[in-house]
Amino acid sequence: MENELSRRSFLKSAALASGAGLLGRDLSLGDIPLPTRAPNPKPLAIASANGLAATAKAMEMIAAGSDALDAVIAGVNIVENDPKDMSVGYGGLPNEDGVVELDSSVMHGPTGRGGAVAAIRNIRNPSSVAKVVMERSDHVLLVGEGALRFAVAHGFKEENLLTDEAREVWLKWKENLSTEDDWLPPHDANARDIGERVQKALRLHGTINCDAIDLNGNISGCTTTSGLAFKIPGRVGDSPILGAGLYVDNEVGAAGSTGRGEANLLSCSSVMIVEYMRQGKSPTDACLMACERIARQTKELRLKDDNGRPKFNVNFYAISRAGEHGGASIWSGSQYAINTGEPQSRLVDSAYLYKREK
Numbered sequence: 001m002e003n004e005l006s007r008r009s010f011l012k013s014a015a016l017a018s019g020a021g022l023l024g025r026d027l028s029l030g031d032i033p034l035p036t037r038a039p040n041p042k043p044l045a046i047a048s049a050n051g052l053a054a055t056a057k058a059m060e061m062i063a064a065g066s067d068a069l070d071a072v073i074a075g076v077n078i079v080e081n082d083p084k085d086m087s088v089g090y091g092g093l094p095n096e097d098g099v100v101e102l103d104s105s106v107m108h109g110p111t112g113r114g115g116a117v118a119a120i121r122n123i124r125n126p127s128s129v130a131k132v133v134m135e136r137s138d139h140v141l142l143v144g145e146g147a148l149r150f151a152v153a154h155g156f157k158e159e160n161l162l163t164d165e166a167r168e169v170w171l172k173w174k175e176n177l178s179t180e181d182d183w184l185p186p187h188d189a190n191a192r193d194i195g196e197r198v199q200k201a202l203r204l205h206g207t208i209n210c211d212a213i214d215l216n217g218n219i220s221g222c223t224t225t226s227g228l229a230f231k232i233p234g235r236v237g238d239s240p241i242l243g244a245g246l247y248v249d250n251e252v253g254a255a256g257s258t259g260r261g262e263a264n265l266l267s268c269s270s271v272m273i274v275e276y277m278r279q280g281k282s283p284t285d286a287c288l289m290a291c292e293r294i295a296r297q298t299k300e301l302r303l304k305d306d307n308g309r310p311k312f313n314v315n316f317y318a319i320s321r322a323g324e325h326g327g328a329s330i331w332s333g334s335q336y337a338i339n340t341g342e343p344q345s346r347l348v349d350s351a352y353l354y355k356r357e358k
């Protein structure tokens with residue numbers, strides 16, 4: 001009721017301001033609209049395909065009354081802590097120097113706030129740090145050494161995030177990177193040409209995006225990743241960039257991404273998806289439009305196949321305020337995780353722009 005009154009008072013003030021030709025002047029603080037409750041909230045959580053456990057956890061918390069942001073962060077913390085997922089958090093694949101650098105962003109629909117960290121080292125839960133940036137600083141994005149110092153100041157524990165398994169994958173990459181350098185893979189005395197590029201055999205991109213609607217109809221999201229494997233130190237992908245790897249508007253919905261961050265950074269797809277939904281598109285159609293936009297914007301020949309299509313993949317996930325969900329990828333074969341309150345989450349096929357031939 002209080003929210004509804006504040007909203008009405010805002011709308012009245014805005015109409016008066018408009019009618020009196022006052023737009024462009026600051027509204028007083030008392031006129032800032034407070035979040036409204038969705039008419040019939042349909043709680044749900046979606047995530048990239050590696051988010052089965054994350055969405056189940058998020059929905060368990062939402063059913064118990066948690067705010068959607070706390071729920072999605074608790075969900076992705078499971079994946080950040082899991083050394084078997086080599087695309088996120090602890091055990092993520094490192095940069096070209098063998099050092100794990102993590103990116104994450106969060107966005108809280110009801111307050112319109114967001115926080116993010118990029119290229120942060122030694123902290124396994126960058127999503128939780130991103131939330132502290134949002135709640136306990138006047139900034140939105142902290143990077144590198146500054147992000148680490150901020151995290152330590154707030155009690156986060158520093159640790160080596162490189163597991164033996166991730167180190168071995170990195171070493172294999174390094175030893176096979178070139179026949180010109182001095183790093184050699186295991187070989188016998190008869191070997192001649194040692195070293196071949198092996199990136200194609202490795203999974204270079206991976207990330208988790210998780211978005212949810214809580215019992216109050218409030219929407220939040222989080223994206224977290226170790227980023228592109230073997231990247232140049234300091235490389236930042238789309239995940240910690242609000243508007244690119246994540247965007248939430250409590251009045252419309254949320255969207256997030258996984259896949260080639262460079263392509264998404266150049267198209268800011270998550271905010272576009274939310275805007276397409278505002279214009280009436282379903283989450284799936286909005287995600288497909290973002291894929292089309294990336295395909296159109298990809299001009300460099302090195303990134304395109306013989307048919308002019310992007311060689312890489314980007315995946316999008318979206319929920320609308322009404323509780324619809326959808327996902328789409330440039331290339332077929334992707335899925336996303338969904339939970340609407342069941343003990344187990346399930347995977348759903350994403351729509352796609354192009355069908356993979358094999």
Ligand code: GLY
Nearest residue numbers: 227228237259261
């Ligand atoms: N989408 C994750 C990254 O490119 O870092």
